[in-house]
Amino acid sequence: MTGLRYVYAVCRPFGAPLQAQLTGVGGAPPALLHHHGLVAVVSTVPEADFAEDALRARLEDLDWLTATARAHQGVIDALTTVTTPLPLRLATVFRDDSGVRTMIEAREDEFRRTLDRLEGRVEWGVKVYADIAPAQPERPAAKPASGRDYLRQRRAQTRSHENMWQKAEEFADRLHRLLSERGEDSRLHAPQNPALSGVSGRNVLNAAYLVPRAHSEEFVEIVDRAKDETPGLRVELTGPWAPYSFAGDAGAQAPREGEREGAREGEGGEGT
């Protein structure tokens, strides 16, 4: 059976072994490919799933995509416990090891620069959800006695609803400012869609912060303190992640040839 080389991440050589039972995409154990003083973390994936046409079809399958994304993240996660990996985007696939080596050679300076910048840092995800019931125009608290009453009630409702949203926005702004000062860098992501996150409440802040490992405990405490600050607002912390949101900074590098063709606008760019 022929296999292709799936690359999860690039990192510097590290002493600690990977977890023995660690499996990657499709259940194969990840291996380390050393080249030019860097390490590519790779595993073998079947051509039946990862050749171009097959992959395109597979990616349309949400279950397969979910399993693959989780496996990818699982390997990155395991690496994060022993080193600072540069995560590659899902489904970065080469024909064989020599293709991976060529890629490392072509980009080693950039990898080293990014590794230096991110060394010893992790990413923390912070989201704020607002549990605010929608305004209910058809159901006033008491039956209005007159049109004037109705309008007055309506106005009061709208105003209190407005106030709640304003409070949520202000809280999110304030928290983001506070955390941005503590982190070395930050990124704002698009609010998450509840259909996929399965989380209740409206996502009013979805941010990522780059934090030195040594300062993580302090950072987590600050987020914890914010959790009970305002009723109706929920703060959620995820991580520590590999520095996903900070590894692919377009600002730090010129556009690379070969990658922009056919790419959508904004490819490689980041929200600021």
Add this chain to the structure above:
Amino acid sequence: MTTPSRLPEPYAQGGGANLADILERVLDKGIVIAGDIRINLLDIELLTVKLRLIVASVDKAKEMGIDWWETDPALSSSARRDELARENAELRERLARLEELELGTGRAHREET
């Protein structure tokens, strides 16, 4: 499929972050390298509108013409103003209709007497 166990990990729920957290990172973040197998993840049909929305960063989504949060009253103050304006117009219209009706019945009364 099993996710490899992590080191002590008190912050994410249920052995990991939610699917949206993972997808927005592995599909949209991280280093983009054109491998031998060239697939542009954003061209995958599944990742249209909704899923793209989830994984695309705000600016990128805007470039793609995805801007639902700008018209969603819950997320955008300008959309909330629009909603108020709409409601206002609707109320005016209802008032006008009522006045017309009132006028009509008044006239009918006069004609009867």
